Amino acid sequence: MRFKPKFRWLPTPYRSVLLFVVWLLLNQSVEAVHVFFGILLALVIPLLTLRFRDPQPLIERPMLALRYILRVFGDIITANAQVAVLILGPKQRLNPAFVRVPLDLQHELPITILASTVSMTPGTVSAEIYPCVEQLSEGEVLPQRWLLIHVLNLKDEAQLIAEIKQRYEAPLKEIFQC
């Protein structure tokens, strides 16, 4: 994991790009004025807000991150279709369950992204992360953490855990190099 940015005046490069794109989308134009203001805001806002945040790991593999986003988009569409079928189908046949997924990730940001992804993808909603960091005393080593998820229709627990780990957690580990 890398926390130090390459340039001090550009602490979070991809967030700057995102801000720039959002600014252009809000204005719906690529005129010189808006481009200029977009660049200005994209440079100034991260610098101003840098001190409000804990240091966060930087994205090391942007192409992989893009692929991850596209994959999640695809999964959202299949997830919607699957959940729609489950909702309209007979409800006696559903097998809801709570499942614990052991996490290899340690930092908050990748875990947050993983939990959000799990919430958006087929039949699972992430519920809780154990143990809470707030419950640990100062300086204590982080133990193995778990992600508690609620599954709408559980078929095979081991397969589900393996799929989450291989499909979503492995690329996140690559992206943040941790």
Next chain:
Amino acid sequence: MQNWIEWAVAFFLLLGGSFVLIGSIGLTRMPDFFMRLHGPTKATTLGMGGILLGSIFFFSLSGGVSVHELLITIFLLITAPISAHMLIKTALHHKLKAINKTKGLDNVQPAQSKQHSRKPLP
């Protein structure tokens, strides 16, 4: 406006509308809170996506480009999992009952094992 654009707009609006409807049906039909949460978090995302796509098509062809609907999609995608997470966390904290056939209930730990020291009110 050409004919096929109208078809596309109608298709996306219907698709989005039906997914939002299915999400809402899920909200009433499922037996317990945890299962009810699945409908609104997922089916609604695609539903809104469909409606916004219809909006992009419609306004792009009746004069000028209209792409800031994309922003709504992005914000929706960011906020939906967060709100679902907050809701389910609160439900666990209040120890809401899940239906009996729910498996793995022993995986749920009490949300706070450590008691907060709270000052008595004066």
